[in-house]
Amino acid sequence: MELSFIPYRIQCRHPFGIARSTHEYYDVVYVYLQENGFVGRGEAAPASRYSETIELVLSRLENCPTYFDDISNPESGLDKLVPFAGGMKSLEAAFSMAVFDIWTQKQKLPLYSYFGVEAAIAPVTSFxxxxxxLDSIPEKIKEAEPYAILKIKLGTKNDKEIIDTVRDCTEKPVRVDANEGWDLQTAMEMCEWLSGKNIEFVEQPLPADQLDxxxxxxxxSPIPIFADENCMTSQDIPTIAHAFHGINIKLMKCGCLLEAKRMIETARKHDLQIMLGCMVESSVGITAAAHLSPLVDYADLDGNLLIDNDPYTGVSVINGQIVLPKGNGLGVEVKNVSDLK
Ligand SMILES: [Mg+2]
Incomplete structure (x- = not known):
């Protein structure tokens, strides 16, 4: 089985601002596994918050063999490939997607079937x-017309003005993500102030090192609190369960699709609600996560909707509802970018 990769720059439709940074583009890497006419695809979207960069991902791949033999099932493929990620979760995620994509294509199965999932019950995604x-908010809300739920990034000096402006435009349910941008007093005041404003939950209000x-x-808090930066893998869940009502699972944080499934099972045991989220990514990474989305309570799988040069098609969103592709494997196809597979 041949392994290859190519970096790609995804361009944000609008500058993507969160409490700690703003980006006009993100660099991702596509990883391919090829054998007998099948192509398995994966995407690494490294996040600097977790000390992962495009340079580190590429240097790992440059030192990775280009041929692997005797990959007879997903487990043996993961055993051979994952060590070359050097612990970088975004690269583990890309390897895992490519392994499961090519394996389930060969088995003539859509990926969700492998996980025992019914595609018909995929959730609604937030946007x-x-x-x-501030004055760009009405236009952005108009662009979000097809989506039933909004996720609003906060953690600024004018958070209340942002929410007031949103509420002047729409009564849609809102999820708030402070990305570690508040201190305890601000978070307590904000959660109180936000209650009664049709807010579903608040994600990562405090820095991850402030668990107590x-x-x-x-x-x-009158509003549920969800962990994102505080919850990377299933091992974190027992330690943080007392401090949150729910968690945000992302493939780029946990790595393998099997680890994401383990997180879902562990979170259920701890009575935590579960959201499946993403980084800003293209349709390869988003589609991989979407195959697990029927197993969770909430989806925030909009990374591919926030960019304007997605080179792949895969999962679609119809009236806000996630619709999984019909093909085998991930079900993604390259559009018209000639050097991609
Ligand atoms: Mg978040």
Missing amino acids: TIAIGE KTAILRSS
């Missing part, structure tokens, strides 16, 4: 309004 100029303070917030 993110990132931090930017997050537990205090959880005990008083």
